[in-house]
Amino acid sequence: RLYGIYQHGASVFPEAKPVQDIDCHVILKRPLSKRNRQEILSLEESLKEDFPNVGDMLDVYIILLKEARGTANPQHQLHPILYDLAWPLHCAHVRAGYYRVLNGPEPNRIFPAPSWQAIATALEHELVYIQDNLNYPAYCVLNLCRVLYSYTTRDPAVSKQACGMWACQQFKQWDLVIRAALRFYRRQNGPADEILLRARVESFLTFALEQLGTLRTPAPP
Numbered sequence: 001r002l003y004g005i006y007q008h009g010a011s012v013f014p015e016a017k018p019v020q021d022i023d024c025h026v027i028l029k030r031p032l033s034k035r036n037r038q039e040i041l042s043l044e045e046s047l048k049e050d051f052p053n054v055g056d057m058l059d060v061y062i063i064l065l066k067e068a069r070g071t072a073n074p075q076h077q078l079h080p081i082l083y084d085l086a087w088p089l090h091c092a093h094v095r096a097g098y099y100r101v102l103n104g105p106e107p108n109r110i111f112p113a114p115s116w117q118a119i120a121t122a123l124e125h126e127l128v129y130i131q132d133n134l135n136y137p138a139y140c141v142l143n144l145c146r147v148l149y150s151y152t153t154r155d156p157a158v159s160k161q162a163c164g165m166w167a168c169q170q171f172k173q174w175d176l177v178i179r180a181a182l183r184f185y186r187r188q189n190g191p192a193d194e195i196l197l198r199a200r201v202e203s204f205l206t207f208a209l210e211q212l213g214t215l216r217t218p219a220p221p
Contacts, residue, residue, distance in 0.1 A: 001036075003027040003065045004104020006111075008093045012100055013159035024102065025090065026062045027110065032077050040078055068110040071118060085125040088114035089156050096157035119156050120216075123147050127212075131205065137197035138184035141177060144208040151215040161185060177204055 009023030032040070040062075047058065061084050067074035076082040084090065093099065094111040101107070114122075126147055130140045142160040145167040150156040152170075164182045168175050177200045180193040 001028045001030045001032070002103065003029050003068075004107065004110075005102040006094065006104075006107055007100040007102055008090055008098060009059070010159055010161075012093075012098050013162065021057045021059050023090075024058070024060045025068070026060055027065050027068050027104070028062060028077060029065050031064065032062070037078055065110065069112065071112055071114065086122050088118035088122040089126075092119060092156045098157055116154060119150070119154075123150055123156070127209075134201050134205070137194075137201035138181040138189075140201055141181035141197065141204055142185060144204060145178060148208055148211055148215070151212060171207075174204060174207065177201075 004027045005024055006027070007022065007024050009021070011022050044058070047054075061074070062077040063074035063084065064077065071088075073083040073085055073087045076084065091111045091114045094107055095113050099107065126143060130143055130147075134140055139160075142164045145163040146156075146158065146160050148170075149158060149163040149166055161182060164178050164185075168178050171178075177196060180189065180196050183189040183193050184197065
């Protein structure tokens with residue numbers, strides 16, 4: 001059933017160290033059987049037990065080859081109620097060369113080039129997720145930086161850490177908050193960083209949404 005395994009996301013960007021998670025797409029030629037699903041779920045639990053702090057880092061989408069060649073958000077073959085709402089962003093990363101082939105051929109015939117409209121829709125899904133997960137303030141601050149960068153430059157193929165450094169220069173009034181988030185991602189944070197992030201994350205969200213209100217407006221002809 002296996003066509004290929006492709007790693008992407010933060011773990012393939014040179015500046016994104018240490019790695020917080022490992023994003024992969026496993027591409028299948030044919031759907032999983034019930035036995036396949038049970039075996040993979042068991043394997044996932046074994047990895048979490050045998051490799052603490054590594055097994056939990058795996059963020060793997062298992063999708064069908066025919067869907068990997070299309071523009072619609074593909075269905076997760078292991079968890080069928082899930083669809084990859086960030087598919088246009090993942091495609092943009094791979095098309096920009098930010099990937100590793102772990103198994104199979106080069107991905108030149110899959111991960112199609114996404115339209116800006118598809119990218120913008122995926123970024124809006126990211127915003128909804130951020131607003132629902134403000135209890136992870138460092139993640140939310142840096143992901144908001146990435147959304148702002150992507151709308152500003154029309155380029156989503158970039159790491160959260162690179163966008164954090166960009167935002168420090170663009171929005172100097174938020175430098176302390178963004179740098180606290182960057183220290184958290186680099187595992188160099190202290191208690192003061194956590195306090196600052198929790199106190200300011202909602203304000204930074206409000207600021208980011210105000211900025212995006214302008215960026216979403218099409219430029220006049």
